[in-house]
Amino acid sequence: MRHAHLFGSLLAALACNVIAGPPPGTGTEEFGLNPKQLVEAVEKTEGLIAACMRAQGFEYIAADFNTVRRGMAADKSLPGMSEKQFVAKHGFGLATLYTGEAPQLAKGYNPARIGLGEQNVRVYTRLAPADQVAYNRALLGEHGGATFAVALEAEDFSGTGGCTHQAVAQVFQPAQLRAGYYNPKDALINKDPRMKAALARYASEMRSQGFSYAHPDEVEPDIRRRLAAISANGTLTPEQMSPAQRTALKDLQDYERRAAAKNFELTERLIDPVADKIEEEMFSRKAQ
Amino acid sequence: MEPRPPAEPAARSRQHRALAATLGGALGGAALAWFAAQHIESPADAAARTAPPKPSPILVPIEQRVLASTIVTRGTARFGLPQKIALAPSALKPSPGLVASLPQRNAAFDEGQVLMTVSGRPVFVLRGALPAYRDLQPGVAGEDVRQLQHALKRLGFDPGADDGHYDARTAAAVRRWYVAKQWEPFGPTREQLVALSAAERDWAEAYKASETARSAAGAAALAVDAAQAAADHGLRAAEAELAAKRAEAARWQAGGGATESMLDAERAKAAHADSAAAAEVATQTAERALVVLDPRQPESARAAADAKLQLAQAAARRTHVEGELALQAAQRDAQLAAGQIALAEASLRAARLDGQKAVQAALDAQRLAELESRLGAQRSARLASELAALQARIGVQVPADEIAFIPALPVRVEEVAVQVGASASGALLSVTDNQLAVDAALALDAAARVKPGMPVAIDEQDLGIQARGVIAEVAGTPGTRGADGYHVHVEVRVTESQARIEGHSLRLTIPVQSTGGAVLAVPLSALSLAADGRSHVQVPADGNGNTLRPVVVRPGLAADGYVEITPLDGTLAAGQLVAVGNRRPEKETP
Numbered sequence: 001m002r003h004a005h006l007f008g009s010l011l012a013a014l015a016c017n018v019i020a021g022p023p024p025g026t027g028t029e030e031f032g033l034n035p036k037q038l039v040e041a042v043e044k045t046e047g048l049i050a051a052c053m054r055a056q057g058f059e060y061i062a063a064d065f066n067t068v069r070r071g072m073a074a075d076k077s078l079p080g081m082s083e084k085q086f087v088a089k090h091g092f093g094l095a096t097l098y099t100g101e102a103p104q105l106a107k108g109y110n111p112a113r114i115g116l117g118e119q120n121v122r123v124y125t126r127l128a129p130a131d132q133v134a135y136n137r138a139l140l141g142e143h144g145g146a147t148f149a150v151a152l153e154a155e156d157f158s159g160t161g162g163c164t165h166q167a168v169a170q171v172f173q174p175a176q177l178r179a180g181y182y183n184p185k186d187a188l189i190n191k192d193p194r195m196k197a198a199l200a201r202y203a204s205e206m207r208s209q210g211f212s213y214a215h216p217d218e219v220e221p222d223i224r225r226r227l228a229a230i231s232a233n234g235t236l237t238p239e240q241m242s243p244a245q246r247t248a249l250k251d252l253q254d255y256e257r258r259a260a261a262k263n264f265e266l267t268e269r270l271i272d273p274v275a276d277k278i279e280e281e282m283f284s285r286k287a288q
Numbered sequence: 289m290e291p292r293p294p295a296e297p298a299a300r301s302r303q304h305r306a307l308a309a310t311l312g313g314a315l316g317g318a319a320l321a322w323f324a325a326q327h328i329e330s331p332a333d334a335a336a337r338t339a340p341p342k343p344s345p346i347l348v349p350i351e352q353r354v355l356a357s358t359i360v361t362r363g364t365a366r367f368g369l370p371q372k373i374a375l376a377p378s379a380l381k382p383s384p385g386l387v388a389s390l391p392q393r394n395a396a397f398d399e400g401q402v403l404m405t406v407s408g409r410p411v412f413v414l415r416g417a418l419p420a421y422r423d424l425q426p427g428v429a430g431e432d433v434r435q436l437q438h439a440l441k442r443l444g445f446d447p448g449a450d451d452g453h454y455d456a457r458t459a460a461a462v463r464r465w466y467v468a469k470q471w472e473p474f475g476p477t478r479e480q481l482v483a484l485s486a487a488e489r490d491w492a493e494a495y496k497a498s499e500t501a502r503s504a505a506g507a508a509a510l511a512v513d514a515a516q517a518a519a520d521h522g523l524r525a526a527e528a529e530l531a532a533k534r535a536e537a538a539r540w541q542a543g544g545g546a547t548e549s550m551l552d553a554e555r556a557k558a559a560h561a562d563s564a565a566a567a568e569v570a571t572q573t574a575e576r577a578l579v580v581l582d583p584r585q586p587e588s589a590r591a592a593a594d595a596k597l598q599l600a601q602a603a604a605r606r607t608h609v610e611g612e613l614a615l616q617a618a619q620r621d622a623q624l625a626a627g628q629i630a631l632a633e634a635s636l637r638a639a640r641l642d643g644q645k646a647v648q649a650a651l652d653a654q655r656l657a658e659l660e661s662r663l664g665a666q667r668s669a670r671l672a673s674e675l676a677a678l679q680a681r682i683g684v685q686v687p688a689d690e691i692a693f694i695p696a697l698p699v700r701v702e703e704v705a706v707q708v709g710a711s712a713s714g715a716l717l718s719v720t721d722n723q724l725a726v727d728a729a730l731a732l733d734a735a736a737r738v739k740p741g742m743p744v745a746i747d748e749q750d751l752g753i754q755a756r757g758v759i760a761e762v763a764g765t766p767g768t769r770g771a772d773g774y775h776v777h778v779e780v781r782v783t784e785s786q787a788r789i790e791g792h793s794l795r796l797t798i799p800v801q802s803t804g805g806a807v808l809a810v811p812l813s814a815l816s817l818a819a820d821g822r823s824h825v826q827v828p829a830d831g832n833g834n835t836l837r838p839v840v841v842r843p844g845l846a847a848d849g850y851v852e853i854t855p856l857d858g859t860l861a862a863g864q865l866v867a868v869g870n871r872r873p874e875k876e877t878p
Contacts, residue, residue, distance in 0.1 A: 057362040057795040126772055128727075130364040134793030137750055 030072075030155050031176055032183030039065045045148055045167045049139070052163035056138040058131075060163075063117040063149075071115020071149030078109055084264060091260035092220050095227045095252040100237030102136050103147060115149025138162050143233035155183065156221065179221070189278045190215075198274040202266050209262050216271055219263045223256050345836060345867040347828065350853075351809050352862035356802040357847040359738065363728030363780060363796050365746075365789040368721030370702045371694070373403070375411065375712055376421050378687035380477055384713040385409065385689070391701045396722065398698040400443045402469070406712040409690055410471050414439040416693030425685035427677060429453040435693060436686065440465060459683040466684070473684040484678045491671035498664030505661040508654035515650035519643020526639035530632035537625050554618040558611020565604030572600035696721045724782035724789065726757065727770065728796055735776035737800045738762055744780045745797040746789070753794060755785035801845055808860055809850040813868040815843055825853065826867040827860070836867055 029038040046062035053060035063071075076086050076093055090096040093109055103112035104124035113121060127135055136144060141161015145151075148168065151160050157168050158179035168177065175181060182190060189195055203214040213219050228234060230248045231241070238246060377384060385407025397403055402410040416435035422428070424436055434452035440461045441447060445468070448457030466473040476484075576593035579585045585593075689712065699719040706716050726746065730738060738759055746755035760781035763769065769777040780796060782789070814825050823843050826836040839860060844852030853860065860866075 055360060057360045057797075127362075128364045128770065128793070130791055131362050131793040134362065134748070134750075142750065 028185075030152050030183075031172065031181075032185050041171050042068050042148075042152070045171045048167035048170055049148065049163045052166050053138060056134075056163065058135050058138055059123050060139070061117065061119045061123070063115065063120065067117040068115050068149045068152065071111050071113075071147070072153035074109075074111035074114045075150065075153045077111075087260045087264045088257075091253070091256035091258075092223060094220070094223050095230075095249060095256045098227060098231065098234075098238070098249065100231060100234060100240070102132060102144075104132075104136075111153070112147040112150050115147050136162075140164055143228075144235065154220070155181065157181075159224070185279070185282075188282060189275050192274075192278045194274050195271075195278060198270045202270050205266055205270075206262060209258070211259050211262060213259075213263070216263050216267045219259055223252065223259070226252055226255075344871040345826070345828075346869045346871055347865035348811060348814065348868050350860055350862055350864045350866055351850070352806045353809050353850065354803055354806050355809055355845050355847045355850055355852050356799040357845060359730065359734045359798045359800055361728050361730055361734070361778075361796050361798070362793055363726035363778075364793050365724055365726045365782065365791065366720065367700055367702065367790050368696070368723050368725065370718040370720050372705075372715040373692055373694075373717040373719055374715045375406065375692070376419070376688040377713070378423050378689045380423050380425075380474070380480075380685065380687045381689065384711050387706055387708050387710050387712050387716065390704050390706070390708055391717070393701050393704060396698050396700045397719070399439060400465075400469070402471075403692055404716070406689060409474075409687075410469070411689070412469075412691050413697065413699070414691055414693055415442070415695070415697045417695045418693060420688050420691045420693050423685060423688050424454055424691075425681050426454050426456065426459050426683040427681045432693075433458070436462075436691070454685075456683065459685070462686055463684040474687055474690065475684060476682045480678070480682060484675070484682060487671065487675045487678050491668065491675045494664065494668040494671045498661065498668040501657065501661035501664040505654065505657035508650065508657035512647065512650035512654050515646040516643075519639075519647050522639040523636070523643050526632070526636035530629070530636045533628045533632040537629055550622065551615065551618050554611075554615045558608070558615055561607040561611050562604070565600070565607040569597070569600040569604045572597040694719065696723075698722050724785060725760065726780040726782060726789075726794055726796060728778045728780060729771040729775035730762075730778050731775060732766060735762060735766075735778065738778060738798055742798055742800065745799075746780070746782065746785070746794050747797070748789075748792060748794045751787075751792060753785075753787050753789055753792065755782055755787070755789055755794070757782040757784075757796075759798070801847075803845050803852055807844065807852045808854070808862060809852050810866050811868050812846060812849055812851050814866045815841070815851055815853070822856075823853075825860070828865055828867075 029035055031041075033041060042065045043062070046064075046068065050060045050062040076083055076090075078086055078090075081089070086093070090109070097109050099106060102124070103110050104116065104121045106113050116124075124132060124135055139162050140147065141164070143161060145161035145164065146154070146156075146159040148160070148164050151157050151164070151168070156179060157165070157172065157177045158181075160168055165177075176183075190199075199215055202216065206213050211219070213222070227249075230245055230252060236245065238249065241249065375384070388405040388408060390404050391397070397413045399413060399415050401413055403413045404411045414436070416432070416439065418432050418435055420432065422432070424433055429452050431452060433454045434450065436454075437447040437450055437452070437458060440458070441450075443465060445461040445465045446457070447461040448455060463473045572593070576590070576597045579589045579593035699721055701717055702720045703718045704716075705714075705718065706712075726744075740759050740761060742759045744757045744759060746757050747753055757780040759778060761777075761779040763771070763777040766776045767773040771777040810825055815823055816826070818824055818838065818840075822840050824838040824840045827839055829835040829837040839858050840856045841853040841860070842856055844854065846852070
């Protein structure tokens with residue numbers, strides 16, 4: 001009887017694996033999309049953002065996929081600097097490179113500006129100051145949320161607002177808009193016992209350094225939250241901050257550098273090899 | 289499981305194996321059957337599976353709705369156009385004062401209110417297109433004075449005639465206005481009083497000098513008469529002298545003969561005297577010869593003879609000389625008589641000339657005195673006029689830096705450019721009028737469809753703003769008033785607003801075209817173009833909607849994803865279904 005069950009199970013598993021391929025939502029791109037789906041989602045979202053902005057009376061040119069991709073690739077990246085060097089110097093580039101300016105007006109490192117596209121940046125800079133405020137409120141929401149490219153790169157649409165949020169809500173699933181969303185692929189990987197063991201070691205080593213994080217994906221959102229609290233949701237420039245706020249910002253910058261560097265090191269050493277191994281095992285055989 | 293007898297283990301094992309084999313075979317057969325059922329299909333099934341799905345039109349009802357084509361843009365609300373307020377320097381004050389108080393931003397000011405204070409003096413807001421550029425004081429006239437008079441009248445202080453002249457009534461109205469606002473009117477300054485005093489003194493001196501000159505002119509006229517009289521007298525005296533000389537000469541000529549005969553007589557007398565003297569010398573010579581030749585004669589006799597001779601010779605020489613002298617005297621007398629007449633004639637001429645000269649000098653002096661008198665009178669009159677002007681200007685006045693003329697009131701303070709204590713020079717404030725307006729920029733094609741007077745819906749959902757307005761102005765050329773070269777500036781005048789909207793970016797929705805009333809409308813996707821170039825919609829031909837038939841329509845205004853239609857063959861009604869597309873299998877979403 002036992003043999004019969006075993007045989008049947010093996011047969012069924014074989015049949016499923018060979019016929020159905022990988023589970024849906026486990027593509028290699030953000031939110032578990034496959035490349036084609038990602039291109040379609042980006043273009044559809046950008047089109048919806050443009051329509052929403054037009055309805056608000058603003059000119060917005062839907063950014064093409066390559067532009068959004070460049071914005072995503074610009075995250076934690078500066079010319080002539082590897083990601084490791086960037087992290088060592090600027091952490092995640094959140095508090096360390098915070099200026100409080102609208103992304104369109106940023107001069108230096110700013111993935112959001114790149115993801116918006118030069119045409120939209122030019123449109124923005126031509127606006128009157130009051131219109132610039134209204135433009136970003138319409139595009140990013142009341143509290144100056146993340147741009148589409150940045151949110152897509154971070155796989156976190158919970159921080160979006162305005163037309164950007166309206167657009168992603170029409171293109172992506174409701175679950176994908178929630179904070180802490182894991183795409184199916186990452187969720188499967190996280191459930192693997194080997195990954196659980198690696199995360200336990202990660203948490204332990206982070207704790208030994210004074211950081212209370214159980215997963216690498218917790219670090220950046222936490223710093224983002226802290227920065228938002230200090231900067232009144234990004235509405236204050238460092239010059240406009242009180243002395244106490246400026247001190248808190250400086251402390252956060254130091255914290256970000258240390259936490260990001262440790263996170264990067266542990267992720268490279270503990271998490272990535274395990275994740276790569278699991279992913280390889282899970283998706284090595286492609287669907288028909 | 290029950291224990292079995294040990295004698296039969298081999299047989300049971302065989303039974304088990306047979307059973308397992310049978311079961312395995314059955315399972316394998318079932319699996320293969322299942323697999324085959326899943327993957328083996330008949331050609332008919334395959335054709336049915338791969339055949340296109342039956343068309344399933346998506347039907348939507350025709351709507352009866354008002355269609356309006358709109359242009360949506362953004363703009364920033366403001367109060368009018370900002371204008372800077374700068375105070376003109378007042379000549380009545382030594383230097384620009386210091387700002388003592390300033391208004392708050394957004395504070396509103398109407399006519400007659402104090403906008404700010406400078407060195408303890410007010411700066412009033414008055415309506416007027418011409419800026420205050422000079423001190424307004426009694427005696428001045430112009431359009432700025434007329435503006436002041438109009439303002440005083442509006443404020444209830446009658447300035448008298450509306451003539452643009454700052455007169456006593458205007459000054460009185462200004463006084464009442466200042467007092468009513470509890471400010472001390474700006475009276476004459478110390479400098480003005482000193483100038484008035486100096487003018488009075490100058491006028492008094494000039495008047496005195498003028499009177500003196502007038503007296504001198506009168507005296508000069510008398511002096512001319514005197515000179516004329518003196519000249520006449522001198523002339524008459526000279527003429528008398530000449531006449532006397534001539535008479536005397538005539539008398540002398542008549543009494544003594546002609547001058548030549550007088551000279552001949554004198555010559556004869558001289559010759560006679562010379563002859564007598566020569567005879568005497570000859571006598572004495574002869575007598576001396578007698579004495580000398582006479583040896584008896586003593587030496588003394590000879591000496592006496594010599595002496596007599598010498599005496600005779602001396603007498604002869606004296607007689608000769610006297611004769612000569614007499615002749616010369618006669619000649620001289622003759623010449624003298626002629627000279628005295630010439631002299632008298634010359635005297636006459638001299639007297640005439642002297643008289644003329646004296647009269648001329650007196651006349652010149654008279655003219656000079658009259659000129660001085662005239663100049664003195666003119667200067668006196670001028671100074672009197674200046675004094676009168678100064679006296680007229682001594683009164684209540686309005687310094688240029690105490691008044692700000694603004695074309696339209698009320699205004700609100702847009703920006704305060706200085707701080708309390710700063711010098712009140714240059715631009716101090718900027719104000720705007722109270723009319724809300726929204727500045728927007730439209731693309732060139734959209735701007736061509738927008739005309740002044742069009743209604744505009746103004747809103748900003750995030751701020752809860754709802755307002756209405758009208759297009760006030762569409763710039764004639766792109767690139768003006770902050771718009772770039774590809775956009776045209778449009779000004780929207782806000783006509784109705786429940787909230788404060790100034791400074792906010794607002795959405796402007798401009799309906800540029802409308803159907804006017806409810807019309808038949810279908811989604812744009814329901815409209816298609818036939819090969820003959822006519823537009824049509826597809827309506828169900830039967831009750832279940834599986835077949836469609838075209839209805840030719842004339843499309844009208846398209847807006848909001850809908851298009852107005854007018855059926856050209858057949859009839860269409862609101863609620864009737866039209867096809868907008870075909871159903872397709874659900875597309876995979878992310």
